[in-house]
Amino acid sequence: MTQNAALQRRDAGDTTAMAGIARRVGGLGVEIADLSGIVADLSAIGVTQGGSAGTAMDAAEAMTRTIGVLGQSMQTARDSAAETRTILGQSAAEVSSVVERTASTMQTLSDSATSFTTSLGAADQTLRNVQAASAAIELVARETKLLALNASVEAARAGDAGRGFAVIAVSVKELADQVQRFSAQNAEHLAALTKTMKGLLEASEQNVDAARRAITDAQAATAASDTLHLLVDSVGTLVDGIDAMAAPMQQSVSSFASVETGLKHLVETVDSARTMLKTAKSRSDSILGISEDCMRFVAQSGIETPDTPIVDLVRQKALEIEDALETAVASGKISISQLFDENYRPVAGTDPQQFMTGFVALTDRLLPPIQEPVLNFDPRIVFCAAVDRNGFLPTHNLKYSAPQGDDPVWNATNCRNRRMFNDRTGLGAGRNTQPFLLQTYRRDMGGGVFALMKDCSAPISVRGRHWGGLRIAFRV
Numbered sequence: 001m002t003q004n005a006a007l008q009r010r011d012a013g014d015t016t017a018m019a020g021i022a023r024r025v026g027g028l029g030v031e032i033a034d035l036s037g038i039v040a041d042l043s044a045i046g047v048t049q050g051g052s053a054g055t056a057m058d059a060a061e062a063m064t065r066t067i068g069v070l071g072q073s074m075q076t077a078r079d080s081a082a083e084t085r086t087i088l089g090q091s092a093a094e095v096s097s098v099v100e101r102t103a104s105t106m107q108t109l110s111d112s113a114t115s116f117t118t119s120l121g122a123a124d125q126t127l128r129n130v131q132a133a134s135a136a137i138e139l140v141a142r143e144t145k146l147l148a149l150n151a152s153v154e155a156a157r158a159g160d161a162g163r164g165f166a167v168i169a170v171s172v173k174e175l176a177d178q179v180q181r182f183s184a185q186n187a188e189h190l191a192a193l194t195k196t197m198k199g200l201l202e203a204s205e206q207n208v209d210a211a212r213r214a215i216t217d218a219q220a221a222t223a224a225s226d227t228l229h230l231l232v233d234s235v236g237t238l239v240d241g242i243d244a245m246a247a248p249m250q251q252s253v254s255s256f257a258s259v260e261t262g263l264k265h266l267v268e269t270v271d272s273a274r275t276m277l278k279t280a281k282s283r284s285d286s287i288l289g290i291s292e293d294c295m296r297f298v299a300q301s302g303i304e305t306p307d308t309p310i311v312d313l314v315r316q317k318a319l320e321i322e323d324a325l326e327t328a329v330a331s332g333k334i335s336i337s338q339l340f341d342e343n344y345r346p347v348a349g350t351d352p353q354q355f356m357t358g359f360v361a362l363t364d365r366l367l368p369p370i371q372e373p374v375l376n377f378d379p380r381i382v383f384c385a386a387v388d389r390n391g392f393l394p395t396h397n398l399k400y401s402a403p404q405g406d407d408p409v410w411n412a413t414n415c416r417n418r419r420m421f422n423d424r425t426g427l428g429a430g431r432n433t434q435p436f437l438l439q440t441y442r443r444d445m446g447g448g449v450f451a452l453m454k455d456c457s458a459p460i461s462v463r464g465r466h467w468g469g470l471r472i473a474f475r476v
Helices: 003-300 308-330 360-366 368-376 408-414 424-431
Strands: 381-388 437-446 449-462 465-475
Touching (some): 308 360, 308 368, 308 381, 308 449, 308 465, 381 424, 424 437, 424 449, 424 465
Antiparallel strands (some): 437 449, 449 465
């Protein structure tokens, strides 16, 4: 074996070894990307858990405060109810006593009024009898006067023989006149007395009615007193109920205090885990960056890898886009200010949100003829699209540029044009100024499913200004 053959065989072995290293570096980058994505997911979960734990902590604290206030309110209500029961008990006793005395007095008054009315009735009857007797006396007086008049006439006829009889007749007439006068006076007095007795009788009957109503009212007051006693019993039951609730309420306060302590520890634990996950994500991103630098170094070393054809393709297509944009500016089809427009105007009614800028119309005309053929270059390629330096993707492949519908999930998969992809990978591709950038990442396929992808990008510059980059994403 000659020395040259040995050297050639050694170089071939070195190349094979370097190719193996390159494949392993690429595989390592993919694994690190997966790990970084998992750490990112855990970090996001940690943030969500931290927020949920914090919310639960706030809710527990609020519940503790609320239960404390409720306990105080219950104690206040119990004290008020107990005081009310005492006052109502005293009032009920006093009211009952007064009602009983009033009822007894009203009954006595009613009995007295009834007895007085009966007496007045008897007196009225007696008065009527006296009136009858007075009328009889008046009749006797009139008859006596008539008799005396007849006697006087007869005595006058008798002459001297009847003189003595005439004297008697005169005396009888005078007596009858006196009796008649006394009878008339007695009649006047009896009439006045009758009127007075009538008024007394009417007043007495009214008093009897009033006394009867007073008895009815007293009976109602007795019922009200009984109701008041029932109210006292109800308030007592309320006090007993509050007392029965006090112990469980106090237990709830203690339980919530324990829950609050446990949640506090949980929040501290979640915060600690979130901090560690944040650090782990930072470290994994750093390792991922190092692995991507290694992949770029291997690719730049001239060693052929499975990614080399796509690296060459993305650089070539990025130059074609540069030329197309340069020509558009030179021909006046677009101004530099329009091409570098960063006024991303939201498109109303889109979900996920889409945007418009001053260069979307131009890229919709220029980019599809350059980007669409790339999809047929390698079966591993998923998409080819240019983004500006802020991760805005104006014109996607046609199969990802359907008009949006009513389903945001469907839109997220099929309407990816005019969207902002400012994640690590998107911004990395848009802001990279190296000849190319090879990144690995997890693509969200929806439903919690992720696909490991590689993203190869090359910068795009116009008139010496960095506009963005062309991305080719392909399966590992």
